[in-house]
Amino acid sequence: MLDQKQHIKLPEGSIEKDTTTLNLGPTHPATHGVFQNILEIDGERIVSAVSTVGYIHRAFEKIAERRPYYQITPLTDRLNYCSAPINNMGWLLTVEKLLGIETPKRVDYLRVIIMELARIADHLICSSVMGVDTGALTGFVYVMTYRELIYEIYEEICGSRLTTNIGRIGGFERNFTPAAFAKIERFLNEYPAVLKEFETLLTRNRIFMERTQGVGAITAERALSYGFTGPNLRAAGVDYDVRVANPYSSYQDFDFSIPVGTTGDSYDRFQVRNAEMWESLSIIRQAMDKVKSLPADVFHADVPAYYLPEKQDVYTKMEALIYHFKIVMGEADMLPGEVYNAVEGANGELGFYLISDGGRSPYRLHFRRPCFIYYQAYAELVQGSMLSDAIVCMSSLNLIAGELDA
Amino acid sequence: MSLTNERIQQRLTEKFGDVLTGFEEPFGLLTLTAQKDYNLKVMQFLFDDEELRFRFLTDITAVHYPDRKNEELAVVYHLHNLQDNIRLRLKVFTPVAKPDVFTATQLYASANWMERETYDFYGINFVGHPNLIRVLNVDEMTYFPMRKEFPLEDSMRIDKDDEMFGRGGNL
Numbered sequence: 001m002l003d004q005k006q007h008i009k010l011p012e013g014s015i016e017k018d019t020t021t022l023n024l025g026p027t028h029p030a031t032h033g034v035f036q037n038i039l040e041i042d043g044e045r046i047v048s049a050v051s052t053v054g055y056i057h058r059a060f061e062k063i064a065e066r067r068p069y070y071q072i073t074p075l076t077d078r079l080n081y082c083s084a085p086i087n088n089m090g091w092l093l094t095v096e097k098l099l100g101i102e103t104p105k106r107v108d109y110l111r112v113i114i115m116e117l118a119r120i121a122d123h124l125i126c127s128s129v130m131g132v133d134t135g136a137l138t139g140f141v142y143v144m145t146y147r148e149l150i151y152e153i154y155e156e157i158c159g160s161r162l163t164t165n166i167g168r169i170g171g172f173e174r175n176f177t178p179a180a181f182a183k184i185e186r187f188l189n190e191y192p193a194v195l196k197e198f199e200t201l202l203t204r205n206r207i208f209m210e211r212t213q214g215v216g217a218i219t220a221e222r223a224l225s226y227g228f229t230g231p232n233l234r235a236a237g238v239d240y241d242v243r244v245a246n247p248y249s250s251y252q253d254f255d256f257s258i259p260v261g262t263t264g265d266s267y268d269r270f271q272v273r274n275a276e277m278w279e280s281l282s283i284i285r286q287a288m289d290k291v292k293s294l295p296a297d298v299f300h301a302d303v304p305a306y307y308l309p310e311k312q313d314v315y316t317k318m319e320a321l322i323y324h325f326k327i328v329m330g331e332a333d334m335l336p337g338e339v340y341n342a343v344e345g346a347n348g349e350l351g352f353y354l355i356s357d358g359g360r361s362p363y364r365l366h367f368r369r370p371c372f373i374y375y376q377a378y379a380e381l382v383q384g385s386m387l388s389d390a391i392v393c394m395s396s397l398n399l400i401a402g403e404l405d406a
Numbered sequence: 407m408s409l410t411n412e413r414i415q416q417r418l419t420e421k422f423g424d425v426l427t428g429f430e431e432p433f434g435l436l437t438l439t440a441q442k443d444y445n446l447k448v449m450q451f452l453f454d455d456e457e458l459r460f461r462f463l464t465d466i467t468a469v470h471y472p473d474r475k476n477e478e479l480a481v482v483y484h485l486h487n488l489q490d491n492i493r494l495r496l497k498v499f500t501p502v503a504k505p506d507v508f509t510a511t512q513l514y515a516s517a518n519w520m521e522r523e524t525y526d527f528y529g530i531n532f533v534g535h536p537n538l539i540r541v542l543n544v545d546e547m548t549y550f551p552m553r554k555e556f557p558l559e560d561s562m563r564i565d566k567d568d569e570m571f572g573r574g575g576n577l
Contacts, residue, residue, distance in 0.1 A: 054542035061527075062551060066558040097433060224462055224488075227516030238488070245491050338432045340484060340495065342464075351465060353484070366467040368484075376519040405542055 019047050022387075026055050030391045032129060033401035037378070037390075044386045049379040053372070057405040064365040068330025069095055070169060072365070077163035079369060080403040083122035083346040084164045085114045085154065090343035092167050093248055094352040096301075098339045099169070103301045106294040107171040108250035109287045113184065114157070114166060115249070115343075116280040116287075120191075121150045122346030123231070123273040123280075126398040130270055131202050133395045134211040139201045146191050149183065156180040170307040171300025181288075188285055195281075199274055209267060216381040216393030217265035226380075227373040230348030232397060235272045236264030242344040249343075253290070254283050266396035273398075306332050330360045345370060347398045371403040409457070409490040411436040417458060421451055428497070437495040445481070445498040446508040452485060452494070453513055460485040460494055463510065466520035468528040470502075470554045478502035481530055483510070500530070502553075509535040527552035 014021070019040045026036040034055035040047040060075045067075075076087040089111050096103065103111075124147055128140040151161040157180050158166040158173065167173070202208045218228070223236040233240060241258045243251045259275030261268030300307050304323050313320035326332050336358040342351040348370025355364040374397065381397075382390040414436055415429055426448065428439035440448045452460035464484040471478055477499030485494045500507055509532040510517040521532045522541040529550035532538055540547065549556070 054540075054544075057542040059551070062556075062558060222515070225515040227463055227514065227520075240488055245488075338437070340433075340435060340465075340493070349464070351484070353465065353467060353482070355469060364467075364469045366465070368465045372519065372523070373516050376516065 018042065024387075024390070026052070030133060030394075032395060033399060033404075035375075035394070035399065035401065035404075039387070039390070041387060044388075046382050046385055046387060046390055049382055049390070051375065051378055053375065053404050055405065056401050060406050061365055061367065064362055066361055068360050069332075069334065069362070070327065071330070072362070073167070074163065074165045076367075077165055078402050079367060079406060080122070080345060080347065080350070080371070080400045081162055082125050082400055083118035084162065085118040085166045086122075086343060086345050087350065088164060088166050089115055089249065090341070090345065090350050091352055092169055093343065094339060094341040094354050095169050097341050098337050098354060098356060099303075099306065099335055101170055101301050101303050101306070103171060103249075104294075104298045105250060105253075106291060106298045107300060109253075109291050109294070110172065110176060110299065111167065111249045112251065112254070113284050113287045113291075114154075116283045117150050117153060117184075117187070119346050120277050120280050121147050122398070123277050126347075126395070127202075127270055127273050127277075128198070129395045130212065130266070130392065131208065133391050134208050136202065136205070136208065139198050142201075143194060143198050146187065146194055149187050149191075153180060153183045153187065156183055168300065168307060170303045173308075175297065175299040184284065184288065188281065188288070192278075192281060195274070195277055203271070203274070211389075211392055212267040212270060212396065213265060214263070215266045215385065215389045216396060217263055218377065218381060219264060222377070222380075223264060226377040228348070228377070229370050229374070230345065231272045231276060232264075232269055232348065232374055234258065235261035235268035237262050242342050242349050246342065248341070254286050256283050266392055269396045269398075334358055334360070342368070347371060347400070347403075348374065367406055369403045369406055371399050372406070375399055375404055409487065409492050411492075414458060414492070414494065417455065418448070418451075422448060435493050435495055437497065439497045439499065442498050442500050442507065445483075445496065446510065446513075448496060449483065449485070449510055449513055452496075458487065459489055460487045462486040462488050463514040463516050463520070464493070466510070466517060466524055468524045468530055468552075470528060470552065472502075472554045474499070476501045479505050479528055479530060481507050481524065502529075505530045506533050507531070508533050511535055526550070529553070 019042045022039045022041050024037040024039055025031045026034045036052040038050045064072050073088050073091055076091045077084040079087045124143050128143050131139040154164050155161050158164050218236055220236040220238050223233050237260050239258050239260050256279045259272050261272050308327055309320035309324055314324045334356050336356050338355050340353045342349045351368030353366040354362050357363040381393050411431055418426055425441050425444045426438050430437050452458050464486045467482050469480045479500050479502050481498045483496040498507055507530055521535055524530050525538050526540045526543050
């Protein structure tokens with residue numbers, strides 16, 4: 001016989017109140033990551049939300065204070081792991097800025113190719129997951145094939161897929177192989193048709209439009225106040241893009257436009273991301289053309305003090321051996337300085353604030369993670385909306401737990 | 407007319423005089439230090455002024471300098487004027503014994519979590535913050551882990567002697 005007595009101790013006043021407390025997350029399948037939101041709901045309507053973050057905090061900033069610079073690149077992989085190469089490049093560009101390293105044009109263009117592929121991979125996930133959250137699994141499964149192809153391209157270049165550790169200070173660890181170029185060509189040839197088909201599945205789909213239009217809308221003014229950047233800010237109608245505002249890695253050589261939305265709702269965010277994928281495709285195509293006209297054996301800057309020499313040189317040449325030893329032991333001479341460098345990550349301005357005292361590791365390294373900054377607007381965005389809209393709003397913001405918590 | 411670093415510096419010195427010091431431009435980014443009690447006033451001026459228009463808060467973070475007497479902690483603000491596309495770095499130094507700095511949450515909604523993060527790791531007490539609690543670490547934590555007195559590795563290790571690399575001393 002079960003004891004009739006109530007064993008669960010509930011907080012004072014939780015029976016009498018009119019609203020229900022609902023824990024959305026931290027391990028809810030619809031939150032696509034470890035986020036907790038304590039929602040106060042009245043029927044289906046959200047009265048208030050409190051967001052809790054930090055479930056996968058790994059103290060990267062602290063770890064970076066004991067690591068030589070080249071060992072920090074793998075840490076940046078794990079920020080926004082849907083577009084790890086952009087983080088890698090952002091970090092390498094920061095170090096290169098500190099050291100005053102000028103990279104050759106071919107390196108810049110190859111980096112642009114990789115970064116834009118990463119942007120497509122990231123937007124692809126976000127846009128298709130929005131479809132999943134509104135009940136359309138087809139598009140997600142369909143485009144996943146092409147994320148796979150992008151990962152194969154990464155693999156061809158650096159040997160790994162998700163956390164890439166791609167690139168080195170001054171360039172790439174090795175040249176792009178003909179197979180890598182062939183795969184990029186294949187992607188450029190096949191993906192436009194797929195993206196077009198994906199868009200026809202959702203863009204003018206009545207159900208999708210009803211579910212996303214007006215959901216999680218934010219005005220340009222509030223978006224700026226909340227520190228929005230990237231597609232989420234552009235969906236609200238502000239044309240701020242780091243690639244254009246402060247070009248890095250020779251983005252000024254490319255011809256592309258910045259799509260902006262008007263209402264700042266989930267539908268506009270979806271549209272902006274899709275339009276950005278078309279722009280990225282165009283940038284990759286331009287970069288492929290530019291790369292063809294440049295000497296094919298250049299894949300890193302001539303900075304022997306920071307770039308690992310060829311292995312056979314290490315065995316035969318004194319200087320190469322010294323540099324090799326110093327770089328591997330993390331004893332390459334770093335300059336003191338204070339530098340902030342930002343790149344346009346897949347979901348906003350990804351900044352690196354680096355203070356170097358000339359030692360083997362940074363004195364202080366801070367990541368400006370766009371997710372962390374705009375996620376605080378979530379409570380305001382979902383207030384007054386339905387529970388199911390809160391899910392769509394969350395996936396349209398493209399929250400990546402790794403970047404949120406660092 | 408586009409805004410330049412010299413013009414910003416001129417406008418700020420006209421307005422605040424001796425409050426602002428340490429003007430420099432590492433990598434072209436105008437950096438300045440404000441007296442501790444003036445951080446909000448300076449930011450308010452930068453925000454309101456029709457010419458300066460620094461209305462986007464890029465980042466707030468802190469740095470710990472244990473060797474600087476009475477100004478061990480630096481709070482660093484990165485501000486951005488999106489119209490003229492120019493950035494500015496504002497620093498405020500505060501003693502570690504009484505790390506009180508005024509909050510910027512009334513100016514920028516985004517300052518809320520950034521300040522919570524800074525509090526979480528460095529223990530900066532943002533005076534006037536609506537909800538200054540830990541954001542990434544567990545609530546039960548009793549210390550501020552990014553401060554330099556918490557080394558990551560055992561400092562007694564002898565296999566990483568800096569003497570071997572011509573540096574000498576205990577780095």
